[in-house]
Amino acid sequence: MNLLLIGSGGREHALAWKLAQSPRVGELFAAPGNPGIAHEACLAALDPYDFPNVIRFCRENAIDLVVVGPEAPLVAGLGDALRAEGIAVFGPSQAAAALEGSKGFTKDLCAEAGIPTAAYRRFDEASSARAYLREVGAPIVVKADGIAAGKGVVVAQTLDEALAAVDACFDGAFGEAGAEVVIEAVLVGEEASFFAICDGTTALPFGAAQDHKQVGDGDTGPNTGGMGAYSPAPRIDAAMQARIMDEIIRPTVTTLAERGTPFSGVLFAGLMLTQKGPELIEYNVRFGDPECQVLMLRLESDLVEILLAAAQGRLDSVEVEWSEEAALAVVLAAKGYPGDYQKGTPIDGIEAAEALPGVKVFQAGTASKGGQLVAHGGRVLNVAAVGATIAEAQARAYEGVDAIRWDDGFCRRDIGWRAVGR
Ligand code: AMP
Ligand code: GLY
Numbered sequence: 001m002n003l004l005l006i007g008s009g010g011r012e013h014a015l016a017w018k019l020a021q022s023p024r025v026g027e028l029f030a031a032p033g034n035p036g037i038a039h040e041a042c043l044a045a046l047d048p049y050d051f052p053n054v055i056r057f058c059r060e061n062a063i064d065l066v067v068v069g070p071e072a073p074l075v076a077g078l079g080d081a082l083r084a085e086g087i088a089v090f091g092p093s094q095a096a097a098a099l100e101g102s103k104g105f106t107k108d109l110c111a112e113a114g115i116p117t118a119a120y121r122r123f124d125e126a127s128s129a130r131a132y133l134r135e136v137g138a139p140i141v142v143k144a145d146g147i148a149a150g151k152g153v154v155v156a157q158t159l160d161e162a163l164a165a166v167d168a169c170f171d172g173a174f175g176e177a178g179a180e181v182v183i184e185a186v187l188v189g190e191e192a193s194f195f196a197i198c199d200g201t202t203a204l205p206f207g208a209a210q211d212h213k214q215v216g217d218g219d220t221g222p223n224t225g226g227m228g229a230y231s232p233a234p235r236i237d238a239a240m241q242a243r244i245m246d247e248i249i250r251p252t253v254t255t256l257a258e259r260g261t262p263f264s265g266v267l268f269a270g271l272m273l274t275q276k277g278p279e280l281i282e283y284n285v286r287f288g289d290p291e292c293q294v295l296m297l298r299l300e301s302d303l304v305e306i307l308l309a310a311a312q313g314r315l316d317s318v319e320v321e322w323s324e325e326a327a328l329a330v331v332l333a334a335k336g337y338p339g340d341y342q343k344g345t346p347i348d349g350i351e352a353a354e355a356l357p358g359v360k361v362f363q364a365g366t367a368s369k370g371g372q373l374v375a376h377g378g379r380v381l382n383v384a385a386v387g388a389t390i391a392e393a394q395a396r397a398y399e400g401v402d403a404i405r406w407d408d409g410f411c412r413r414d415i416g417w418r419a420v421g422r
Helices: 010-019 051-060 078-084 103-113 126-136 159-170 238-258 291-298 303-312 350-354 390-403 417-421
Strands: 002-007 028-032 063-068 120-123 140-144 153-156 181-184 190-199 203-211 214-216 220-223 228-231 264-274 277-284 326-334 359-363 366-369 372-375 379-387
Touching (some): 010 028, 010 291, 010 303, 051 078, 063 303, 126 140, 140 159, 153 159, 159 181, 190 291, 190 303, 203 238, 203 291, 228 291, 238 264, 264 303, 291 379, 326 390, 350 359, 379 390, 390 417
Parallel strands (some): 002 028, 002 063
Antiparallel strands (some): 140 181, 190 203, 190 264, 228 326, 326 379, 359 379, 366 372
């Protein structure tokens, strides 16, 4: 069968690498892809928001399944457009993608379904939001309702900080995404990323990981898209997984199905493991990046079978096998990220890194310029490794990092510290 993968990041490189291993795949296309993905798939210069053109491409290339990596095309309705044409797609409808597209939508769903999450209020104008903040005080969390490139959340330690965050939202700092604001209580505990593959009615647990959101060692500095990740997540044992499935994932899938907007695709729950148990921080309707990279290194089952079963509503007959090994990924980013950074600086040494035991390099923001691999984004490479323990995977991943020659790059040196110290 022929597949089309939408996206161009490290997550999609990992997906392409795993999809390409399936004996079921004839042609694998990726749009727009990147130089790393080009090793696994045939790149197509398709704009994922030009739905008619994506549909035409699928027809011309007899595509049997479209796998959508990032959330934005799903929130824009790519899944619906493809399904309306009878093309199988891994990824939710626009209506179900509101789980990521609107934090208020998700909070209301949690309230309706009794899903544990931080107490919250929604506001669509500044004065009542400010009045509420004065009433409850700090610490408190202020979130732009919509998708704000990971920058729309402020965990405010003081009332002034919280008030400033509300003003920034309503003054248009996040455009449309900030037209509504969610204010919620601070959750205390350890964060983890939990994944479930869904087909509208069945939800299949699909692994857990932990990432490091902050740019600096010791979890300091501004938040990023994620500077590294590891899997499994030591805190998510079988008992914890059962609680997450029972208390969070299944009620979500059931409620959306009952509303007539079933969720199919991957549900990524950002969790806080609190003293009371797991609580939902937020949902994403896509794989995490870099969490996906470590999951793919541990997945032993055929990814095509799983994603196709999800798209076709057959997940109840699927089982997923995982390696006993751990995996850890270190993000190499361009100096300056998550602020301003340069593009176009040369990168070498990927082959040398991949010659080391257990090491795999996934490319994210890269481009090819006259045959030379260059940086083309903020998060540029994921140097990942498997090992018998997280500590071994960590040591191998950093050996891989040290084999890469990229003067303009940097990484955190402590990815996995919490798990390794345990
Ligand atoms: P989000 O985009 O909603 O995942 O938020 C980004 C980050 O902000 C999360 O990964 C948490 O570290 C933090 N955060 C968000 N909501 C809360 C909360 N209610 N309590 C504590 N931390 C939070
Ligand atoms: N690594 C977190 C995310 O993908 O949102």
